[in-house]
Structure formats: C-alpha cells, structure tokens
Amino acid sequence: MIQRPGVWLPRVFLYGGALVLSLWVLLPIYFITLAAFSTQDAVYRYPKNLVPRDLSTETMRFFLNSEGIVGSLQRSALVAALTLLFSLGVGTPAGYAIARFVFRGADTFRLAVVSTRAFPIVILSIPLAVTYIRWGIDDSVLGVALAHTALALPFAVLVTSSVFAGISVELEEAAMTLGCSRLSAFRRVALPLALPGLAAAAIFVFIISWNEVFAASILTLRNPTLPAQVLSVLNESPLPFRFAGGFFLLAPSLIVIFVIRKYLFNMWGRVVK
Amino acid sequence: MAAVAERVTLGRRLRRWEGLPYWLILPTLAYLALFFAWPMVKSFQLAFQDDGVWTLQAFRTMVNDIEFGNAVRFTLLLIVVIIPVQFLLALVMALLVNAKLRGRGIFLYIFLLPLAISDLAAGIVWSSMFTELGYLNTVLERIGLLETPFIWINASRESLLLLTVVVAEIWRSTALIMIILVAGLQGIPRDYTEAAEVFGAGLYQRVRYVILPMLKPSIQVALLLRLILAFEVFSTVIAITGRGSTVLAAEAWRWQTANMDANVAAAYASLILVLSVVSAGLVLGLLRTPKEQIAR
Amino acid sequence: MAEVRFQTVRKTFGDVVAVDDVDLEVEDGQFVVLLGPSGCGKTTLLRCLAGLEKVDGGRVYIGGRDATDLPPRRRRIAMVFQSYAVFPHMKVFDNIAFGLRMQKERSAIVRERVQSAAELLQIVDYLDRYPAQLSGGQRQRVAVARAIATKADVLLMDEPLSNLDALLRMEARAELKALLQKLRTTTIYVTHDQIEALSMGDRVAVMRSGRTMQVDTPIAVYDNPADMFVGGFIGTPPMNFIEAEVRGNGAGHAVHLTGGSFPLATPGVAALSGRKLVLGIRAEAIGVEREPGEGLVRATVVVVEPLGSHNLLTVRMAEETLKVSARPDFFPAPESDVWLRLEPERIRWMDRETKSALERPAVV
Numbered sequence: 029m030i031q032r033p034g035v036w037l038p039r040v041f042l043y044g045g046a047l048v049l050s051l052w053v054l055l056p057i058y059f060i061t062l063a064a065f066s067t068q069d070a071v072y073r074y075p076k077n078l079v080p081r082d083l084s085t086e087t088m089r090f091f092l093n094s095e096g097i098v099g100s101l102q103r104s105a106l107v108a109a110l111t112l113l114f115s116l117g118v119g120t121p122a123g124y125a126i127a128r129f130v131f132r133g134a135d136t137f138r139l140a141v142v143s144t145r146a147f148p149i150v151i152l153s154i155p156l157a158v159t160y161i162r163w164g165i166d167d168s169v170l171g172v173a174l175a176h177t178a179l180a181l182p183f184a185v186l187v188t189s190s191v192f193a194g195i196s197v198e199l200e201e202a203a204m205t206l207g208c209s210r211l212s213a214f215r216r217v218a219l220p221l222a223l224p225g226l227a228a229a230a231i232f233v234f235i236i237s238w239n240e241v242f243a244a245s246i247l248t249l250r251n252p253t254l255p256a257q258v259l260s261v262l263n264e265s266p267l268p269f270r271f272a273g274g275f276f277l278l279a280p281s282l283i284v285i286f287v288i289r290k291y292l293f294n295m296w297g298r299v300v301k
Numbered sequence: 302m303a304a305v306a307e308r309v310t311l312g313r314r315l316r317r318w319e320g321l322p323y324w325l326i327l328p329t330l331a332y333l334a335l336f337f338a339w340p341m342v343k344s345f346q347l348a349f350q351d352d353g354v355w356t357l358q359a360f361r362t363m364v365n366d367i368e369f370g371n372a373v374r375f376t377l378l379l380i381v382v383i384i385p386v387q388f389l390l391a392l393v394m395a396l397l398v399n400a401k402l403r404g405r406g407i408f409l410y411i412f413l414l415p416l417a418i419s420d421l422a423a424g425i426v427w428s429s430m431f432t433e434l435g436y437l438n439t440v441l442e443r444i445g446l447l448e449t450p451f452i453w454i455n456a457s458r459e460s461l462l463l464l465t466v467v468v469a470e471i472w473r474s475t476a477l478i479m480i481i482l483v484a485g486l487q488g489i490p491r492d493y494t495e496a497a498e499v500f501g502a503g504l505y506q507r508v509r510y511v512i513l514p515m516l517k518p519s520i521q522v523a524l525l526l527r528l529i530l531a532f533e534v535f536s537t538v539i540a541i542t543g544r545g546s547t548v549l550a551a552e553a554w555r556w557q558t559a560n561m562d563a564n565v566a567a568a569y570a571s572l573i574l575v576l577s578v579v580s581a582g583l584v585l586g587l588l589r590t591p592k593e594q595i596a597r
Numbered sequence: 598m599a600e601v602r603f604q605t606v607r608k609t610f611g612d613v614v615a616v617d618d619v620d621l622e623v624e625d626g627q628f629v630v631l632l633g634p635s636g637c638g639k640t641t642l643l644r645c646l647a648g649l650e651k652v653d654g655g656r657v658y659i660g661g662r663d664a665t666d667l668p669p670r671r672r673r674i675a676m677v678f679q680s681y682a683v684f685p686h687m688k689v690f691d692n693i694a695f696g697l698r699m700q701k702e703r704s705a706i707v708r709e710r711v712q713s714a715a716e717l718l719q720i721v722d723y724l725d726r727y728p729a730q731l732s733g734g735q736r737q738r739v740a741v742a743r744a745i746a747t748k749a750d751v752l753l754m755d756e757p758l759s760n761l762d763a764l765l766r767m768e769a770r771a772e773l774k775a776l777l778q779k780l781r782t783t784t785i786y787v788t789h790d791q792i793e794a795l796s797m798g799d800r801v802a803v804m805r806s807g808r809t810m811q812v813d814t815p816i817a818v819y820d821n822p823a824d825m826f827v828g829g830f831i832g833t834p835p836m837n838f839i840e841a842e843v844r845g846n847g848a849g850h851a852v853h854l855t856g857g858s859f860p861l862a863t864p865g866v867a868a869l870s871g872r873k874l875v876l877g878i879r880a881e882a883i884g885v886e887r888e889p890g891e892g893l894v895r896a897t898v899v900v901v902e903p904l905g906s907h908n909l910l911t912v913r914m915a916e917e918t919l920k921v922s923a924r925p926d927f928f929p930a931p932e933s934d935v936w937l938r939l940e941p942e943r944i945r946w947m948d949r950e951t952k953s954a955l956e957r958p959a960v961v
Contacts, residue, residue, distance in 0.1 A: 039402075042397060042400055042402055045393065046397050046402060049394060049397070049408075049412065050408060050412070052472070053412060053415065054411060054414075056429075056430055057414070059426075059429065059430065060425070060429055063429060063436075072434070074438075075438070075439040075442055076434070076436050076439040078440065078443065118328045118329055121325040121326070121329075122325055122328070122329035125326050126326075129321070129322035129325075131322040131323065134322070137326055140330075140333070141329070144333060145526065146529055146578065146581055147337060147577075148529065148570070148573050150569070150570045150573050150574075151344045151571065151574045152336065154557055154567050155341075155346075155563075156336075156340050157557060157563065158343070158563050159340070159343065175336070177332070178332065178336035182333075185329055238419075239417070239418070239419030239420075241420065241421045241535065241536045242536070246554065246558065255419060255421050258425075259536055259540075262539070262540060263544070271425075274422055274425030277418075277422035277425070278422045281418045282414060285410065285414055286410065289410050
C-alpha cells in the first residue's frame with residue numbers, strides 16, 4: 029500500500045517526522061559509542077562532550093581487561109554458535125516437513141510450535157537451573173546453549189518452513205525424475221536455493237542468543253556469558269565499565285541488522301502468520 | 302536395469318513414504334517436550350511443592366515479601382503506560398516507512414536497529430542518558446532548558462523511575478511492533494485507501510476507518526507478542542534503576558540467584574505465566590475479527 | 598521396448614477420486630495426449646506414471662516392468678513440467694546435464710549429449726547463462742532439452758506450452774511435434790487445449806472426472822465422438838446437439854426436430870425409430886441455403902461472425918441454437934430465414950438418456 033497523504037500533510041512534515049524519529053533512535057547509540065571511545069576522564073566529566081573529542085581506547089581497554097570479560101565474550105560466542113547449530117539442525121527438517129508434506133497433525137504441530145512463544149523464558153529457565161545440576165551441565169556453555177535453543181527453535185521452524193514453502197516443489201520433483209532420491213533432490217536443489225533465507229535466520233538466531241540475559245544469568249555462576257557477567261557486576265561498576273560494556277553489547281547487533289536488513293521483513297512477516 | 306528394486310515390497314515402500322514427515326518433526330517435538338513441557342511441569346512442581354509435600358509456602362513467602370507489591374505494581378504500570386504509547390509510535394513509524402519517501406531504505410534500517418539490541422544494552426544506553434552527569438542533562442543544559450543537572454533516576458520518586466524505564470523500553474521494543482505493522486500494511490491493497498480518498502476521506506479518516514480495521518490481525522499478533530515479552534522485562538529495569546524499583550521477572554531472578562530459593566522463584570514464574578496467558582486470552586478474545594469481515 | 602500400461606489405476610485425495618480405475622495402453626513410440634478440462638485427472642494420471650504420486654489401486658507398467666512401487670528415478674522416465682522447473686541456481690548447461698550426471702555418465706558423453714540436445718532445441722548460445730537471464734520461451738526449451746538429454750524410455754509432458762503466449766505457442770507446438778517425431782520416444786502429453794491435442798498426438802485420450810471417455814486417433818475423436826461430452830469438448834465450435842426423433846412415414850423415415858423435419862435414408866435408419874435421440878453434427882457438415890427446398894430445415898439467423906476463411910452463423914431453430922459454417926461471402930441479415938441441409942453421413946446419433954453414441958467401436 030502506497031499511502032499518499034495528499035494535501036493535508038506536505039512532504040515536509042513527513043520527512044521531518046522521519047528525521048526526528050531517526051534521531052531519537054540514533055542519538056543514544058551515538059552517545060554511548062562516543063563515551064565508549066573517550067578517555068576515562070571524559071567519561072566522568074560533566075557536561076559531557078557531545079562531539080568527538082578526547083578520543084581514546086582507554087575505556088574500552090578498561091572494560092576488556094576487567095575480570096571475567098574476555099572469558100565471557102568467548103563463552104557468549106560459543107553459546108550463540110551452538111544455539112545456531114542446534115536450533116537450525118533440529119528445526120530445519122521440521123520446517124521442511126511442514127512446507128512440503130500434507131499430513132495429519134500438521135496444523136496441530138504448527139500451533140504447538142507457535143504457542144511456545146507464549147511461555148515466558150522465566151518459567152523455563154528456573155526449573156532448568158535445578159535440573160542441570162542433576163545432569164551435570166549446570167554453569168556450562170552447553171547448558172545455556174540448550175536453553176537458548178529451546179527459545180530459538182520455534183522461530184527456526186517457522187522461518188525455515190516459509191523459506192522452503194517459497195521454493196517451488198516442482199523443482200525437487202524434476203530432480204527426482206532426473207535420477208535423484210528425495211534426499212538427493214533436497215541436497216542439490218532445495219538446500220542451495222534455501223541457503224540465503226536460512227543464513228539470515230541463522231544470523232538472527234545468533235543475535236537472539238547473544239543478547240539473552242535472563243536464562244544465561246540464571247543458568248551460570250562462574251562461567252557466565254557476556255550479558256550475564258555484565259549484569260552481575262553492573263551496579264557496582266564504574267561508569268567507564270558501563271559505557272564500554274553497553275557499546276560492546278550493542279555493536280554486533282548494529283552489524284547484524286545491517287547485514288540481514290533485506291530478510292528481516294520476510295522473516296517477521298512470515299513468523300507473524 | 303534388470304537388477305532393479307522389484308523385490309521391494311509394497312508395504313515397506315508405503316510405510317517409508319508415509320512416515321517421512323513424522324520422522325522430520327520428531328526431533329523438534331522431542332526437544333520442545335524436553336525443554337518446554339517438562340520444565341513447565343517442574344516449575345509448577347517447584348512452586349507448589351516442597352520436597353514432595355504440597356504446600357503454598359512458596360506463594361505465601363512471595364506475597365508477603367516486601368518487594369512483591371512493588372514488583373506487581375511496577376510491572377503493570379509499565380505495561381499500561383508503554384503499550385498504548387508504543388503502538389501509536391509504531392503505527393506512525395510504519396506509515397512513514399510505507400509512504401515511499403526518498404531514503405526510505407535508510408530510515409528503515411535506522412528504525413529497525415533496536416530490534417537486535419538486548420534489553421540489557423538498552424538499559425545501559427539509557428542509564429548513560431539519564432544518569433545525573435549524563436547525556437540528557439548535558440543536552441538540556443546546552444539548549445538552556447536546565448540550569449543544574451536534574452536527577453532523573455531518583456529512587457524516591459517512583460513516577461520518575463517509571464518514566465526512565467518507559468522511555469528506554471519504548472526505544473528498544475517499538476521496532477518489533479513496527480515491523481509487524483509494516484508487514485500488515487503491505488498486505489492492504491492500495492485500492493481500499495484510494496477508494497476512500499476518492500470518496501473524500503482525509504488522512505486521519507483513512508487511517509481510522511480503513512487502515513486500522515484492516516490492520517487488526519497484525520495489531521493482534523503484535524499485541525500478543527508484546528504483552529508476553531512485557532511480563533519478562535528484566536534487565537532494563539535493573540540497569541537503569543539499580544535496586545530503585547523492581548519487576549516480577551527481576552524478583553524471580555533475585556530469589557533464584559541471590560536468595561537461592563528456587564521455590565519462590567518458581568512461584569514468581571508461575572505468576573508471570575498466569576498473567577501472560579490471561580492477557581493473551583484477553584487479546585485474542587477482544588480483538589477477534591468475525592469471520593465475515595476478513596477480506597479474501 | 599518402452600510401452601506403457603495403466604491397469605485399473607486409482608488415485609484418491611481424501612474423499613475425492615481423481616483417477617477412477619483407468620485402463621490405458623500406450624505402444625512403444627506412440628504419442629498419446631491426455632486431454633480434458635481441469636480436474637479431470639489427466640495430470641494426476643501423469644504423475645502416477647512418473648511416480649510423483651502413489652497409486653491407491655491398480656498397477657503401472659513401463660517397458661513391461663511393474664513400476665508401481667518404484668521411485669521416480671528408477672522408472673527411466675523424463676518429465677517436462679508446466680512451470681518448466683528449470684533449476685535457477687545452475688547454468689543452462691548444468692541443467693541439461695543434470696540427469697546424465699545423476700546417472701554418473703562420463704563427462705565426455707555428458708558434454709556431447711548436452712550439446713546435441715541444445716542443438717535440437719536451438720539453445721546452444723544460452724548454455725552458459727542462468728535461467729533468470731532467459732525468457733519464458735527459452736526456459737521452456739531448456740526444460741525440453743533437459744528431458745531429452747537423458748534418452749529416457751518414456752517422455753512425460755505436463756502442459757508444456759500453456760504458459761507461453763498465444764503466438765509463441767503455435768510455433769512452439771509445431772517445433773515440438775517435429776522434434777518428437779524425430780526422436781520417436783514414447784510420449785505421454787497432458788493438455789486442456791483440444792487444438793493442441795488434435796494437432797500433436799497419434800492418439801488422444803479424452804478424460805473426464807477421472808475416467809477415459811474415448812481413446813482414439815484425433816480424426817476419430819473429432820468425427821466419431823463416443824458421447825456428447827467428447828463431441829462438445831472437441832472442435833471449435835463444439836459439435837451441435839439437437840433433440841430428435843426418427844419416425845417412419847410409409848415411404849421411408851424422416852428425422853423430426855423441433856424446428857422441422859427432413860427425410861433420411863441411410864442404412865440402419867429403421868432401427869433408430871421410436872427412440873429418444875440426440876442428433877450430433879459439426880458446423881461444417883451443415884449446408885446453408887437462402888431458399889427453401891427438398892429435405893431442408895428452416896432456421897433464423899441470430900448472428901453472423903466473419904472469420905476470414907469462413908463465416909460462422911449462429912442460427913435458431915425453435916428452441917435450439919446451432920452453429921453453422923458458411924461461405925465467407927454469405928451474409929444473411931439477422932432475423933432472416935435460412936434453410937439448412939444436414940449431411941446424412943456426418944450425423945452422429947446419441948442416446949438422449951445416456952448421452953453416449955449409438956454406434957461406435959468400444960472404448961480402447
């Protein structure tokens with residue numbers, strides 16, 4: 029739908045509105061980036077510098093050298109990578125099944141997957157904290173990754189199903205008449221064509237895991253992920269730590285959104301259904 | 302070609318063909334059963350039992366705790382304030398994005414940025430803005446609206462605390478609503494708004510009588526999603542207000558990690574679940590579009 | 598040998614019977630067209646042959662072997678899909694080579710076969726391009742080339758021309774026919790376009806509601822339809838059907854229509870009297886005169902459509918409407934009277950109740 033505001037709303041107002049809203053989103057990001065790359069003095073000073081001045085990597089280095097940060101960074105990356113692998117590994121076959129097959133219970137399955145969204149992470153992670161102790165994976169990267177996978181799995185199933193639904197089934201059928209088994213047709217035809225959509229979903233799953241705070245916090249003690257670590261020391265930490273930490277948590281997101289911005293629409297448009 | 306699978310029996314082939322989808326969804330089903338269904342059951346167990354004995358002790362502790370009332374109140378206040386404002390803002394942003402302005406791609410990217418920003422990061426960002434020696438005060442002083450730094454994060458003034466968290470949450474989570482609304486807007490054929498315009502409807506009327514009703518399904522989905530997420534709000538509050546205010550999820554976290562009491566934490570979790578489900582039910586019921594009204 | 602046999606094939610989708618116990622034989626090298634309106638089961642029958650649908654009853658034989666339980670890749674078939682299904686992520690060369698590579702042919706053979714298939718379809722210049730860079734018509738050729746490159750026993754085609762625009766379709770039809778004549782592969786071709794069916798096939802199998810109504814040469818299906826459905830489906834314009842009775846009148850017999858009668862003296866006419874009949878006759882088998890005469894029936898002109906090679910008249914005879922073919926210079930005024938001569942040898946009698954033809958060889 030292209031909306032033409034007509035005479036009532038000159039273009040100026042529209043551009044003005046868009047500009048104001050853009051500033052509203054960007055300014056805080058700009059400020060924290062500025063703060064993260066300022067000298068420690070500048071961080072404590074008031075009034076703050078609104079333009080780039082007194083730049084330095086002091087604050088960043090202070091943050092990175094703080095206890096436990098580098099370790100938590102590595103763990104966050106590992107957890108996110110594992111989550112990506114697990115959720116796409118488990119969810120893609122299900123997505124393919126929903127997209128390609130008509131079978132009894134398909135709708136119920138879909139409903140069940142969608143309705144898991146309704147359950148707060150809170151109610152999942154607390155019992156897991158208890159159970160993990162029994163399974164011996166408490167306070168571990170694997171434990172957090174498994175919890176994150178549960179969170180990301182519905183998303184993975186829905187997105188992969190709509191990616192495959194967008195690929196004409198006749199392509200795989202043609203491959204089957206030309207000598208492929210079902211699996212072979214999937215591997216040679218469906219998968220290559222699904223790759224861009226799957227990659228976008230994978231990146232988004234990565235970010236979901238990277239950003240997740242609650243479960244990560246509950247499920248770890250001495251081996252936290254980055255958000256868990258930052259949270260646990262946040263309110264006792266000096267400003268430079270906070271600013272640099274905030275930037276660090278922020279930066280990957282900015283890059284990710286830029287990289288997959290084209291796919292975002294399709295992803296959310298489909299998940300919504 | 303003589304050595305071809307003529308010996309494969311009908312039964313075995315059929316079963317393999319028939320069963321395939323079920324094998325494919327099995328891992329997902331198993332995983333969800335293990336990591337959703339079972340923890341839920343365990344959660345209720347933790348909340349309602351203590352070492353195998355059915356008891357409401359956990360709930361009693363929860364309700365009698367000094368912070369309980371605050372947590373409930375603050376959580377509900379946040380929801381009541383944030384959601385209407387946020388939906389309005391998201392609608393404006395969605396309409397803007399849809400209006401084919403030049404540079405639309407850039408605006409879209411900017412508006413979508415907060416989508417991938419964690420609530421902790423957003424909390425830190427806005428705490429840097431709201432802190433007494435922070436950026437908001439700097440800007441306000443520079444443009445002359447303030448003489449001395451204003452204490453936004455004031456533990457003794459709950460309304461201010463609410464304001465700071467509201468602003469941070471709106472900033473962070475409106476992108477999600479916006480993208481759902483944009484997807485919905487793109488599903489509305491141009492013909493309807495053009496017809497309305499031909500019949501004399503101005504912008505406000507077109508939005509109110511044509512666009513909004515047709516957006517109802519999207520609004521419903523967005524509202525559902527947002528409500529469930531709203532009950533999970535957690536690190537934004539901690540990052541900005543410290544211990545100044547609390548919400549249900551934060552209390553659950555504290556009871557689990559600081560107080561080491563999984564039962565009370567589970568009680569909080571159960572409460573959150575019930576509230577989520579109830580509000581989801583309300584949304585589904587109140588915003589139901591009668592079948593006859595759905596366009597084909 | 599690559600003959601195909603459907604034996605009591607049945608396919609249901611839930612409550613809907615798509616293919617209703619169909620028996621059909623296709624000889625080696627024959628070109629059979631499955632023709633019918635949408636929903637008649639022709640595509641489903643084809644897909645059962647391909648192995649893309651599991652049959653719920655009956656057997657399918659390819660080259661004498663029972664192929665019913667074999668997956669598509671073991672049936673030695675090749676298929677052209679309505680949407681072409683050309684792999685977008687592979688170059689044209691790789692598309693055509695796909696089947697050969699699946700058979701693990703040596704690359705020298707692959708190259709040679711791809712080249713000759715591309716030459717036959719005149720797409721050698723496009724071998725290095727991606728399908729997205731080609732037009733619809735070119736992609737269609739790639740699909741055909743890919744199918745013939747494997748030299749399969751049976752070629753299956755699912756409405757390969759229907760996505761082309763009208764002008765292109767005519768040319769492509771002739772080219773495709775020439776190509777298939779050269780290859781002499783057993784071919785099963787699905788279409789809803791009866792002109793395509795008549796012009797291309799050795800045999801036409803007219804289908805309706807999951808059953809074959811008539812399987813015959815194009816001429817036979819056109820001239821001797823098995824029932825009113827086939828007669829009405831084949832031919833432009835469709836066959837005319839008029840309610841009629843034959844009565845004896847002392848000197849012989851006459852055909853009585855609602856708008857008139859005329860004498861009829863063909864052999865066997867006596868057996869027709871007393872029955873409730875429908876007279877079927879094609880537009881070009883009706884002569885038309887300006888003046889009344891012996892054995893002519895009166896009708897009123899409704900519309901004259903000049904088609905260039907002839908004029909198509911729509912005339913009204915009592916309650917019935919007929920299409921009549923006339924000379925291109927014959928322009929009767931609307932509402933004027935004309936007199937029709939129905940050629941006796943071209944009349945096809947149908948039973949009014951069963952709607953089937955009275956005298957025909959049995960359905961093959």
